Amino acid sequence: MSSQNTAKVLDHFDLFRQPEYVEMLDNKKTCFEGGRPDDEVFKIADWTRTMEYREKNFAREALVVNPAKACQPLGAIFAALGFEKTLPFVHGSQGCVAYFRSHFSRHFKEPTSAVSSSMTEDAAVFGGLNNMVDGLANSYSLYKPKMIAVSTTCMAEVIGDDLDSFIRTSKQKGSIPEAFDVPFAHTPSFVGSHITGYDNMMKGILTHFWEGKARADNGKINFVGGFDGYTVGNMPEIRRIFDVMGVDATLLGDNSDVWNTPTSGEFTMYDGGTKLEDAADALNAKGTIFMQHFGTEKTQEYVKSKGQEVVAFNHPVGVAGTDEFLMAISRLSGKAIPAELEKERGRLVDAIADSQAHIHGKKFALYGDPSMVMGLASFLMELGAEPVHVLATNGSKDWEAKMQALLDASPFGQGCKAWGGKDLWHMRSLLATEPVDFLIGNTYGKYLERDIGTPLIRIGFPVMDRHHHHRYPVWGYQGSLNVLVKILDKIFDTMDATTNVPGKTDYSYDIIR
């Protein structure tokens, strides 16, 4: 009789632990796999956690292992989806778009619509003009977008396809109406990362609407979030903050609706997004606030060149960060920060005061996009925690210097180090040789949690193995509270998990903490 049954169906979690499978797999290993003996494997496993290994690991010059970054067109799609009825169109090989759509859907648990120009070998030789001409016509007919935002894969970049002229030609050939909005951005995957692609596409869209227009200050404020896995929660929270302050603001690239559609019996491919007329009118704003300095540099420069004031933050989380964010809005708009927000601030401070004893002095490692880890590290130090290793695979030398300065400026950042351009295999060595209490990162951090045992607090992009966290903001006082709770939950769960042996450690298994 097999172990399988219908009373409690055994799936992969339990099925393969049944004796018949254990025996089968042992036999496969011994007779056919040709692996090394277990003791040799364990010896090497132990060696990978040594300082000697760390030195070898950090001596790497070419190999990248488990990086915490993706490529440009992913960010371009992210930015494009933030505009009203906009279809992202990626010029190049089609497999890329299949990957981008899957990647976003695995994080947001939502459909992600984007098209490819499906270039193949002939296009590699002759260029992809025909793909663009036919592709735009097909997209326009089938998906009835209001705007098509074109970016590129590395294939199109290597062969040197020129988007500007291709789009013009397509219009001349009647693929799409002459007046139809087709902003574009070249987004080579071999330059920067997904945040660079966001920057390029955001700049491309603004350029499309703004170039050649005269600016007349209308007193409004623009907001640019940057590439943000919490956009679904963050954008409405930012909108609420602006509303509470009575500030007339334009959220540029607000993709919080398209990745948050209801299950209502109907699929809506487009939802929400920055209205195209608002995107055009954003030229006339008094200033633009960028929530993530790193990954919006070119857009900032462009906005500045148009005569607007630019204020850039590094993903503010926590009391001081949010204070600065609100004060900047207030200064730019001339509107006072209302009592309602001050009360929220007080509640966040209250929550920190209630819980600080459990966080104070705890050591953290964190990784993610450069601005995000800066914001999180600042918050940790505000909580009295120590961000020992702060890593950004897509962090530049400039980021590394700024991040290090931020750490050095706080008593809680002493002995802490910023690591730009390193990957999660580097992080593994750091965690093994200079252990910390907790790790903050995206889903891939679970491999570090498994290998080293450092409990993982999932904050970042992508988070594919936990559901719905992206629905909650991490910005503003309310968002900061969410981050605090995420951190605390893991701290308390870890306390319980390490004190629950009856008669051995459970004296500390407290009912009140």
Add this chain to the structure above:
Amino acid sequence: MTTDVKTRNQELIQEVLSAYPEKSAKKRAKHLNVYEEGKPDCGVKSNIKSLPGVMTVRGCAYAGSKGVVWGPIKDMVHISHGPVGCGQYSWASRRNYFIGVTGVNAFGTMQFTSDFQEKDIVFGGDKKLDKVMDEIEALFPLNNGISVQSECPIGLIGDDIEAVSKKKAKQIDKTIVPVRCEGFRGVSQSLGHHIANDAVRDFVLDKVDGKAGEFVSTPYDVAIIGDYNIGGDAWSSRILLEEMGLRVIAQWSGDGTLKEMEATPKAKLNLIHCYRSMNYICRHMEEKFGIPWHEYNFFGPTKIAESLRAIAALFDDTIQEGAERVIAKYQPLVDAVVAKYKPRLGGKTVMLYVGGLRPRHVVGAYEDLGMEIAGTGYEFGHGDDYQRTTHYVKDGTLIYDDVTEFELEKFVEAVKPDLVGSGIKEKYVFQKMGLPFRQMHSWDYSGPYHGYDGFAIFARDMDMAISSPVWGMTKAPWK
């Protein structure tokens, strides 16, 4: 199926085609059809370039090689050679289960990349690749080999990965396999499978020339080919073959090792599950080593029993008795599964859109539960897949090759199946429409679905999807 359904399906096809520009409508028309009983194929063209701009579901050759064929070989390091993205998006997402210590003697859920920068594009990446291999050797000494999975730029900038691989293989005395699976090659994942198979032939099988494998052969040695062990599929298949008295000497490629690949020419029979992705290497082994191959189907008890008997018929009485013994052993489980789930699922309709073998292979499993297939299609099938499909589908079934998201949405809206089985990109579209959905690539994070043990899970999952209370809540009661 009734004439009504056939007519409706024909009209549906005309309706979706009318949305395209004329030139594109003409091209798409060849990929859509209603199956006519008795015809030798499904009447659709396939393995043709996707139209640009239509939202094809297809991937690329790299996905076919790294993601499907090579990636699961657990004791080798597979370099995603080129920019960072391809390796990142395909990192551990296909659920090819394996046993091993990750980062030490197994590497299946790691992302190794040469992370090309602009200078690598301008000056070429061969020197970098050379160094990448040295660093792999230094940090992961228990790797049993390396494969180079080419991303788009490699073939465009004129890199010679073959020369680098040859040099390094000699230097470090391990198998190094250059694979020319640049994403722009071919029209889908499919060419990537073929290229990957050819690389196995040239850099693994030819190298050892049938002389590998330290074990003593038996007359009952077989290899499992084209099972990627998604959620453990190959394991719940292997157990049946071993229970009937065969000995599985290699798994390709789920939970597989280089050694197993090398030893495969010692098999007496190659058993192939995913024909689309690995028929090439089976044909090669047949030609070169005289090993026959046999297609089987381990989805659902009807097809499993049929397959076990057909496999057994190629061996002696011992194995034939073994097959009967296995079928008898699992009959009570099958009966219990059918008794529990058929009353709940009987008569329900399903629309499928998947890749590889699944658009046809899973049909029997649904039918075992009393469910009917209203439509099916392949992401990257060829003519021979559509021929084989005729053995599975009924008259009037809607057939769609390389369907676009637009078409699939319209088809599903009109046909209103009780369940849709497709991929992650489609899942949430149809759930928004209030339709039960199961991912039929990743088993929606469940599995295994192969074998008798897997059938119980398959039945449970389909029931779970269809019987969820959530689908009754999509409309507000005041509306």
